[in-house]
Amino acid sequence: MNGHDAPPTIGLSTGPATSLAYHTGTWRTERPVYVELAPPCSLGCPSGEDIRGWLGSTQEGEAGFEAAWRRLVAANPFPAVMGRICYHPCQEACNRAEVDEEVGINAVERFLGDTALEKGWALPAPAASSGRRVLVVGSGPAGLSAAYQLRQLGHAVTVREAAAEPGGMMRYGIPAYRLPREVLAAEIRRIEDTGVAIECSTPVTSLDDAQAEFDAVVLTMGAGVAHHVDIPAGAASHIVDAIDVLRDVAAGNAPLVGRRVAVYGGGNTAMDAARTARRLGASDAVVVYRRTREQMPAHPTELDDAVGEGVRVQWLSTIAAVEGPRVTIEKMSLDEEGRPHGTGEFEELDADTVMLAVGQDADLSLLAGVPDVTVADGVVAVDPVTLMTGRDGVFAAGDVSPGSRTATYAIGRGARAARAVDAWLAARVLPAEPVQREASAERLNAWYYSDAPKQHRAELAAARRVTGFEEVLTGLDAEHAVFEARRCMSCGSCFECDNCFGMCPDDAIKKLGPGMRYEVDYDYCKGCGICAAECPCGAIDMIPEVR
């Protein structure tokens, strides 16, 4: 080697970015892995909506609305309806409550539902015909959900409804001031447009006949029969079932209830009945409930709305007797376990009508004399996975079967029944619902979410409040709906905030482009965990390297 000709830079200088030759990934003992976890909203949604997904599409604004709606109706064909009447357990579960307050999921759902109706968006076209025919008995939320999903799967579906109009409890149990009839009708019509045949005033009276005509039958007759309690009552007493009143009102036959109405019960039906009584001319509507506010089964917003309309509630009270317009009330007290007991102390209440809203029973008349369909606890017993009754090819969902008696639950079970029927028709085994890992609040890094301008949030809250009152009839406008959707933290699912990409000290995250998310460059990732710690939505796990 000639020193004069040797590069003067040996050991001193080198080319740029030559460090790429050194793979620091060998330093790693833990590796970051992108995960997709179930958000609490979806886990809490009985309808099984991909809430995070459709909120995500909504976030994109106008351009994303239809995609959002399509993601929504994949699980629930009634977004406009449910956007009004759902008690939104999703929001109770929402992790954002830990940051400020939960995302107004229900309001956005209604916005999407209304937007779809306004734009006339059609439900997806069904799959190719399977050649199989399925009967759905009853056209409530469970029935129509099952019918919709079965039709989507390519089956010919007929819905038979005993009542004159379809909708079940959505039509006959929920007053129009909460759910305008044209909204319900439009969403049902849209299901019919996919090819579902709905035959009203057509009670099904024989399961054998039905099975002879159809390849499978789904029972969704609901629980429209009022439960009765024994109350000593005089002949002149005017005692009616609340559910009948609601049904009559819905059918256009408003009954006379008088000036003073007492409603016995503490559920949502009791609230609807009391509010309906007010609308039927009662100046004094009193809810008599055995327990306390905290124990009341009615949704708190329902109670608030009722009280807001002048309904009074007598807590810790039972109706002991009714004699003409005179109602005898016994005061109750709670024991240590929270059960009410009579105190022997009585008072009187004047009521022209007493409405009983102490619960509803399943309509099981079809099953009389069908021994292989078991009834337990007043409902049809089903296999918990397949929802099939004791009789082959006969399934049940909704209020007639076990479980929560809410529309959202009914929609979810209807859809589940549809998948079960589809599997059964194809002689497939329906897998159990997968157990999903939850994106719990402690996985999140909330710091990144609280940058919303405060005045914007205040405006939004005001806009959201009025959505509870059908009287006002104001939903979110597009701007507010988008803003609200953007409050979604996308728990457990990467939403491409770029934190991992930007905050990697080792430049070891590749950004793959819009919608493509990221990829860890394991050649260089040292496994420090900053990406996981700073991921706002908890979508990165650090897992031990196994070498």
Next chain:
Amino acid sequence: MREVLEGSQAVARTVARCRPGVVCAYPISPQTHIVEALSAMARTGELADCEYVNVESEFSAMSVSIGASAAGSRAYTATASQGLLYMAEAVFNAAGMGLPIVMTVANRAIGAPINIWNDHSDAMALRDSGWLQLYAADNQEAADLHVIAFAAAEELEIPAMVCMDGFVLTHATDVLELPTAAQVDAFLPTYAPRQALDIDHPTTIGTMAGPESFTETKYLQHLRFLDAAGVIAAWSERFHEAFGREAGGLVSRYTADALERSRDAAPADEGDVTVIAMGSVLGTLQAALPALRAEGVPVRLVGIGSYRPFPAEALRDALGGSRTVVVIDRALELGSGGVLTGDVGRALAGTRSRVHSVVAGLGGRPILEESLRGVVRRAHAGELGALEFLDLKEGGVPVPHAGATEVHR
């Protein structure tokens, strides 16, 4: 044009004619007149396209020079003594990075005790810093050496110190002939660094070298340093051709009779007493020694022009086997002897020369002609010890007699 000039002015003007891009310095005696002059020229525009940077320390002066040189500009600085030591870390660094900075060292003693006068302790302390060290015998050579220093340093990509005796040269006024701007432009190639901080060709300069590459890095630097001797000699030769006068080179030879400097002077003979020296004492030796020849003392004189790289081969050639060698040394290696003597001894290892070390002129002690003659006489008589201190005041420090000492207080 022959003119009367202070050494510092001569150096400053010559440096300016080498067209440095950046001059950066921190004042320290006896370097000040050089940088004062350069700062003035930068202000007046006489030194065009040049940034003169005032800094807060010698360490920063060298660091600014490093940055400037790495960015592709010809960089110059000047210092002395404590200032050289204060910048020492950066001095080594500049050499390690191969940045051909040129620095004037106005040689001065190192404290304590603090002493502002001339000797070679400062530059000697940094003899292994990886810089070329070129020593000026007089102010003419001090000026000329800067042109050679830029040329050699840039060809080698090794920085160069031009060492000139503080005060004795820097503050002395002589009749000089400076290279003109046109002459320098014709002589000195444009600075074209092989590596620089270039946005169009980005490089990383100043990496860390681990045990697996450090030895090789140093070995290559060593090979380049070996090449340096030839490059220095070649530039001196070119200078002689271009300007018609002696400057630079590895060693300076002097004629046998009048002790006039001449590259053509014959080597010494075995029987000669040869005095080896470096810096301005060579002039005093030129003046002092001819009288000895009249006395019959066969004295010869050899100057060291390049201390780093040390010109062992050229020195042996000039000595021609001279048996008695006297090194007039301007720096002391405590417990050992003259610093230059060590290098001479290593160069003459295995020869039959006997090397005497005479430590002279520490801290500005005037080197008197008669004292030098005495040393040579005694060497010739075989009475000179291996190590002696010129004009050492045995038994303490008496009050010096007026006029013969530095008593200018």
Next chain:
Amino acid sequence: MSIVHIPFLQTGTLAVGGRLLSEDERSLQSQADRPSSLTKGHRACQGCAEALAARWVMDTAVEAAGGRLIVANATGCLEVFSTLYPESAWKPPWIHSLFANAAAVATGIVSALHAQGRDDVRVLAQGGDGGTVDIGLAAVSGMFERNDDVLYVCYDNQGYMNTGVQRSSATPAAARTATTPAVGRSPGQAFGQGKSMVKIAMAHEIPYVASATPADLRDLEAKVRTAMSMHGARYLHVLVPCPVGWGSESSQSIALARAAVQSGIFPVIEARAGELTDVQRIRERADVEEYLRPQARFAHLFKTGGEDALARWRALAEANIRRYGLLEARS
């Protein structure tokens, strides 16, 4: 702050990016084609905030300079982990000379460019707290007072981490280091020592002084851009948590920077010509404990006898909050 506040789009200004952002609202670090001036393959420790902040700073400066930036780097972790021969993790022209001289080397580069008539190339110098606040202070101060056209960036990890975690004059009170062990009557670094490089820089009345942390990328990018829009001496002081030196989890480097700011311990400020011109207000007030507890160097504060030191830390935070108005509403 000069920071651009973007509309709330699921996340706001505090995340690196977001798929909903328009092109002009994106941080540089969110861009797939960012310069990555300090690229992969460097040998910084896991979770090194200095490596991260250096890329952020450098990328922004490179972009602001139109790709024409030269960098001078002091000795220290940043230099060692990025340039072990024959590898370099740097993309711009980059030079390392010594520990104490990055500012002076940068001055040399600037001077050379000026002499060459190049006004299209910008110069950045950088170092750790040791190279800036301690050993390099003279050169930094000299560069400041001459108002040389250099952006100097100090990555402050509060100690000599490169050499094994010894105390520097940027080490905070009570912190345990290898030379301020947590033993004796006042364990760790003594209270009342250390200096504020930000205030020192401001005292030079240079055109621009700012502090920042890796807990706020957009603020940091905005400050680098602001600095790069100006000429003369500019100083940016970036707090960079060091998992090794601080005894913290490698994943917590950004969280600790956040806690330092939100507790009031590290004021994030901007100053021009010596005048304080802006202060980043505390957004979600944190107790100093949130900052201190995850760091092993402060473990003794949470044992018996540490109460007094903890109280003094709270007082330090309170003093900053008062002095800089960190809790005042933005005007």
Next chain:
Amino acid sequence: MRQIRIHGRGGQGVVTAAEMLARAGFLAGHEVQAIPSFGSERTGAPVVSYCRFDDAPLRTREPVLVPDVVLVQDPTLLATGGVFAGLAAGGLVIVDTTTSAVEVRAAAGAQEVDATVVTVPATPITLRHLGRPKPAAAMLAAYAASASDVTLEAVKQVFRERFPGAVGEANAAAADEAFAFVRDELTGTSESETDAAALEAREV
């Protein structure tokens, strides 16, 4: 070779005097060398500088040990000793003073030294012309008047070159007056120790 030593105090321009003398000598055709006092002298401290003229290039860097000429810019230095030290036999001593050569010898304790002493009130003359106590030009003019190896014109020229404009002219005027004063002194119109003939003999 002619060797000159200049005594003065820091601030009086002793270094300048040596350099200007060298320049003037160069104009007179000599090889020249000026070596200033080295060091950190502060204003008021005693300072010396040296100058050499020769026909051949000057090589030595030895301080002037045996001066042919001594210039003393401040008479108060006489008493500190050393002014006459090493003076070559028959040397010339020029003292900036308003007193006489006799008094100068007495002050220096050099009554018996083989030397020619010339006195010149260089500082008063310079103060009149320049307004500042920088008597170098007047002293060099006194030297020019006392010896033939530099000329008054050369002295005036080097000061005019170094200090263009009024300062140069003031120095030249002071030089003229000092030159005239010394010439008067040497030709017997004022007190003198020697005569022009003696000085001619000392020419280099």
